[in-house]
Amino acid sequence: MRKPLIAGNWKMNGLRADLGEIQAMAKGATVALRRKADLLICPPATVISKATMNTIGTGIAIGAQDCHAKASGAHTGDVSAAMLFDAGATAVIVGHSERRTDHAEKDADVKAKAEAVIGQGMLAIICVGETRAEREAGKALAVVRRQLRGSVPAGGSAADIVVAYEPVWAIGTGLTPTNADIAEMHADIRKTLKGILAKGEAEKCRILYGGSVKPSNAAEILALDDVDGALVGGASLKAADFLAIAGAV
């Protein structure tokens, strides 16, 4: 009932010269693959417009990595959800741990951004995840519950919200939690969402896993209960790797 979403986060990587990778993904996104999974790439904001033009009518959707919570105004250097939509984005990642760390974003900031994204008719991909110290202290579930309660708008629905569980210590490290730990966390996230979203929405809401997903581990992670796709960093930069991960659905 939940169509998996395979999303790529290019982070601060990618010039116009690299958009050939997205075109190769669009070529490789066959009808059979598109039936199995939704495919999304979130490149830097500077190339969203061009990437969108390159993928019109293909199975690859284009998204963004962050936005400002306000619609417009005196916020030098920031980009609003409306601007990203105008450039062709259909989804925005909010609350990525790199934003939470580099820009001191708090749960309330993330919620305001998610509301801006939803208000623009786009999909908000809301990221949560514990640090290594928090997991070792046995606090991972509690930390993620708190992040969800603070970051997920109560008015959201499964049509406009996706949650991405990304343990901070698994991002870019080659490390991943055990399958049992991923499954436990995803089940707990769904339970927590039941207390936030309107009746029936949590069951339909997609929960992605992110953190060192690659072609070699995608199949086993994507097969876990309550894992409805992946948020992929490094391995989404190359079409062959991204398509291999999508093919593992």
Ligand code: 13P
């Ligand atoms: P890696 O796949 O490079 O570990 O990054 C994960 C991530 O942060 C995606 O948002």
